[in-house]
Structures are given as C-alpha cells and as structure tokens.
Amino acid sequence: MYSTWEELENACRSCTKCGLCEGRTNVVVGMGNPQAKVMFVGEGPGEQEDLQGKPFVGRSGQLLDKMLDAVDLDRNRNIYIGNIVKCRPPKNRDPLPEEQEMCIDWLRDQFLLIRPKIIVCLGRIAAMKLIRPDFHIMKEHGQFFEKGGVLMMATLHPAALLRNPNNKPSAFEDFLKLRAKMDELGIE
C-alpha cells in the first residue's frame, strides 16, 4: 500500500512483474481525479494508449468521452480511469489470467487511495475480473452489484461499440443509470 499517489505512480511505472513489460512503450497507470467517487476500469492499453501513456485515448476513448460528457462526467474533473493491466498486450489480445493476476495489486492500491463509491467496468474482461468470473456482459450490463461496500456496474467496452454500433443505445442507458445512481447518492 502507498501513502501518496506519486509514490504509487512511480513504483508502477517501473514494474516488471509480468512479461507485458517487454513490449511496452509506456506504463499506463491511469488518469483522472484521484479524489473521484466514480472509477472506470478497462482491460488494458491499446496502441495509442501505449504510445501516449494515457488510458482510452484512441477512437474508443473518443467515444467514451462523448458518452461521459452526455451525463456530465469528465476524466479531467470527476472520474478516474484505469485498467486491469497497465502495459499493452501484444496485438491488443486479451490480457492473460496470469497477467491480470500479477497486475491487479496496482489496481487494488489505486482503489485504496481513491476509495471510489462506484466502479464501472468497461467490458467483459474487467467485469469478469472485478465482479464475477462468470459475468455475462450482454445479459448483466447496466445492473448494480454491491461488493465490499462498493457499488459495481459493467457496461459494454467502447471498442465493442465501435464494432457493433447497434449496441450504442443500450450502452448509453447504462450511463443514464449511472448518473441516476450518482444523483441518488449525492455524488457530483
């Protein structure tokens, strides 16, 4: 456990705990407001994220930002965005279970510093790791689950929405439910 955000980020940036360190340009620790009450978690960095060292900055990130904006959320103001693994898997493959297991301590340390009230999993991989191993993203997205005093919800990954734009309205409903839950809890 780290007592400051700076200590955590510095340690994470020099991590070599799994093989993903070999192909990375940057460790993508995360970005946003470390005091945010809502945290978004994706599965891992893609090409642009690896190059820029920031999460969700490619086309899927642009879509994510639009959906966030529609419910008055902004990664520079009232949310924090991180990933299950902090280094890019080769050719954007899914992070392997052992890579996720090696990296999850960084996310736990981020949770301990941020102490979010709501965690939103972006896509199947994050939901299976954080909510339940048999989580069914198409059936269960948009539902809230309570775990250890934190509300958790999953929505469809923005990259999946770019591949299947027909699912965008259904994913947007998840964002509306998130906003309603934040309002109910008095979170701005």
Ligand code: SF4
């Ligand atoms: S993916 Fe995570 S555990 Fe693996 S080297 Fe990167 S920071 Fe370390």
